Amino acid sequence: MNLPLRDRKIDVFFAVLFSAFTVTSLISDLLPTVGVDFSKPSGNFFVNSNYWYAHDADPLFMHPPDWMRIVTGLSAFVYMPFYVVLVFALLTGRNWIQLPSVIYATMIVTLTGIVVFGVEFFGDPAFRTGNPAKFLAFNLPYVLVPLLLLVRMRKPLPFTRPF
Template sequence: MASDPGIRALPLRERPVDIGFALVFSAFTITSIISDMLPTLGVDISHPSSNPIVNSNYWYAHDTDPLFMHPPTWMRICTGLSAFVYLPFYVLLVIALVRGWQWIQLPAVIYATMIVTLTGIVIFGVELFGEPEWVTPRPGKFLAFNLPYVLLPVLLLIRMRRPDPFSRRF
């Protein structure tokens, strides 16, 4: 994946896929702040609240993801990764996508691998197959809300598969 320092990135307007990725990962930045910091910091989202951010998380957890409502320690570690590790990466990724910085390629591959491993295997496995026993999986809604968080990093991984990914159209 080594890039040639002499190769220049195409202008952003000629890389529409990167515009799409920049928009999606900008949204991921917001969801990391709004959704993942709350369970990480121990904010109680197990009942409705007058706080709109807490209430939106309660709605999501109650209707879609009961594990999120009462997160075990391992889940708080996963949300903590999103809130404090992925969040700064999202900011750097968006800037790198817009500017065509080739060095983001390896960090993007590492990120996508982590997401597929943690979200795709651990969280989906627990949500879909149970454990802890008190959680009632709601696979249809859960997948509808959370599948993009795994699929989009996989698409990013595919985007970053070639040397100098910003020097050619996708």
């Protein structure tokens, strides 16, 4: 028997965060994937949001190489639908979400944590921000939250006992 949602406040916390991730995947990752140019300011709110982020925190994002467009494409077309399913599963206590959550968290840590952070800190200097603190402030939550979800999903039947 699963615990009621009121006794799983951590799941409400995750549901709120992954709802926000759904929105950021739609706004941030869809545009570079489909090739929208945000290398200069625009009258479009979404283009300006990406320009502001890329200009101030992530030059690699402003002129993404093909491999980066694959990473943003995964976020826009794979992770975003997963977030919707994850939020539903968290709020309704569906234990079947455990394995997909582990797979998702592993992918995020590998692609974002290793590849994107590796380029920022060890890759081509042309793609470095010059402001690692700003880069981390924007991007670290996208790695830490999946890692926390991994910890949350570590036990069999995660919704049957308190965290």
